[in-house]
Amino acid sequence: MARLVKLYSQVDNAKKQYFIRNRIAEENRQKENEAAVRIQSWFRGCQVRAYLSHLHKNATLIQKIWRGFTARVLFRQRVKTAYFIMKMNFYNKMAVKIQQRWRGYYVRKYVHNYYARKRYLEGLTRKNEHIRRDLEEFAELQRNERERIIQEKEEQGKTIQAQRLHFLLSTKQCPGVFNSPFREEPDEMELRLRKVKPLLARSAPKERKTPNIIPDLSNLMPNRERLPPIHKKPQGPFRPALEVQQQRQRPLEPSLRVATSITALEEAREELKRQEWRTRVIDQTFLPFLKTSQNKRCEGLMHTSTPFEQVAYGTKHFREEHEEYLQGKKPFKTVFTTCHVFDKFGRLYSNAGNIV
């Protein structure tokens, strides 16, 4: 009991104590809470930082390795390309060298061959000289021809002059104008006068009628029977008038070829046939037996006793006759061609039977 009493005595104290303690606890609680938060924050901070730094370290590692890898790849590639370019340059240089040689050779051989060109130019000069000489010769020839023609004309003119002046020819008795006795030799004209014959004396030219005096009567009398004049003045030795008249009035004489029809032969045959038909006595002619000619055999030769006989080909006939080949073919037509030289021979104004 005592104990209980003791306990009771202590209850108040305990209560007081309890309140005090509660109060103190209340008082410190804020502080403690803050302290706890602080500690927690620090710790958490440390923890997160440690984690982050760990992550960073790892990321750097990865990056380092990756970058190193790619850079190595890139480098290798660059080396390759550089090597390739170097090679290409070398090859190009060599190709240029080869092309140089080939092109030089090719051009010198085919495109601009110096010797060929030289030869060509030499050939050209030769050709030019040739052409020049030819043209010169040709021009010379032409010039000579022209001069000759001019000279001939002059000569002709002089001859005509001489013919006109023929009366000035000197005679035995008196010398002519061109044959002066005071000169050593006669004039050139004198010699010419001796050579030529005088012109025939012509009667004085008739007064020509002006054409407008004759009225044009052609539309009044259209069909006058008048032969046209051949020449203005008559010429030459003439045949007798009667013959000429006959010649001019001669009727048309066509040549045999023109006069004959092209079917004349057939017509003549027809005519013959018709005549025969008209005049024949029996209608059915007597023909020899058809087979006789076939059955006939060649006689043996007189002086031989061989069974071989003479062949008919070459002695009796000359041609194999195959009638079947000739069926449906027309026989040749004979056309008369005439030699018209003789049609008019001696009937025209002609020398030796020439056609005029």
Added chain:
Amino acid sequence: MSQRQVLQVFEQYQKARTQFVQTVADLASRPQNTEALQNAGVMSLLRPLLLDAVPTIQQTAALALGRLANYNDDLAEAVVKGDILPQLVYSLAEQNRFYKKAAAFVLRAVAKHSPELAQAVVDCGALDALVVSLEEFDPGVKEAAAWAISYIARHNAQLSQAVVDAGVVPLLVLCIQEPEIALKRVAASALSDIAKHSPELSQTVVDTGAIAHLAQMILNPDAKLKRQVFSALSQIAKHSVDVAEMVVEAEIFPAALVCLKDPDEYVRKNVATLIREITKHTPELSQIIVNMGGVAAVIDYLGDSKGNVRLPGIMMLGYVAAHSENLAMAVIVSKGVPQLAICLEEEQDDHLKAVTAWAFGQIGRHTPEHARAVAVANAFPKLLNLYLDTESSEDLQVKAKKALKSILQKCTYLPALEPLLYEAPSNILKHVICQFSKVLPHDSKARRLFVTSGGLKKVQEIKAEPGSAIQEYINAINSCYPEEIVRYYSPGYSETLLERIESYQPV
């Protein structure tokens, strides 16, 4: 009695008409009478006479009209305005050959003056009538008709197209084959007039086979015919390569060259024109001509002729040389350059000189060798004179300058270049000095010669703007020589020497 009297009146009237027409025709044959005749109203009097009952009077009236219309275009216009053409065209189809000839003459005289008058002739349907008379038997009528057609066709492409459309060309080709020289001549000239306008027209002429017939006549002795034939061939060949090749294939060539020696200068000129028209197309055609010696023949022909006749020959040389350096060398080898130099010397006309300068340019512009050939012929001073001469025409100056420039750019023949140093203006001098600057570094003899002949001194005297091309060339020349020499030859060197004497202090 009375019938005779009546007839007498008619006879008198007819006589009077005939006399009138004949007198007018005679008077019309002299040009000084035309004005008086026109003033007297001859047109209105001649017109009814064209319809006269008597054929002689009709013909003579047409003849008089033709003569009048031939002199000047006023009278020709009067003929057109007087409505005379339809009558003529109508009767061209109807009447006899003498009248046809006279009517064709009138048409020709009218059409000759201007394209408008020719068009008027075409408009009144003359072409069909002329075509009909081309088919006539009489060569005189054909000749007159062909002549009229030629005069119509020569004005412009339209008119000659009209002529072609009328179907004239085959008939003209037939006319060429006739034996009469005069007809051949006129037909060839008509073909030439038709073909000259356009490629199509010349193709039409070619299609009728004219070339072969024309080619047959080139050795005809008649000079006038040859003129027309060559003119026709050249007019045909000038338009296109194909036709030119056809002309060459007609095998005219060695024969045509012979005609370059013809006594008639127009024949020569037309042959040269033909060759020019052929060579101008392609290098191959030029090569053909060169290979058969055409260039030599043309050069000889240049030596034989004078004046305008030379023109096509010179142009031909230029065209040939322009195609390739081989051909230019062929011209040089054929001694063309001295001949051209002679032409440049002798000729007075500006256009001939211009053409010659052009030809020189074409020959010399290929390689140094070509330029040297031109330089040796002493062409530079002449070209320079032409360029500097104030009396030369603008065209000539331009051509001479171009030629000089193109030759100088290739020339390495220094003796010919040196005189130019003293005479040439700066725009030519530039090229001359450029050539020196190219040659001197590589040629020691030339360097020495350049100093002794005073060229270096002249070069130092040139005042060039610093930085310009000419200054660069001068520097290049100077760098070929030691510095003292350059200074010795520069102007004002003696003064600097004297100054040095003054400033020199004897010790």
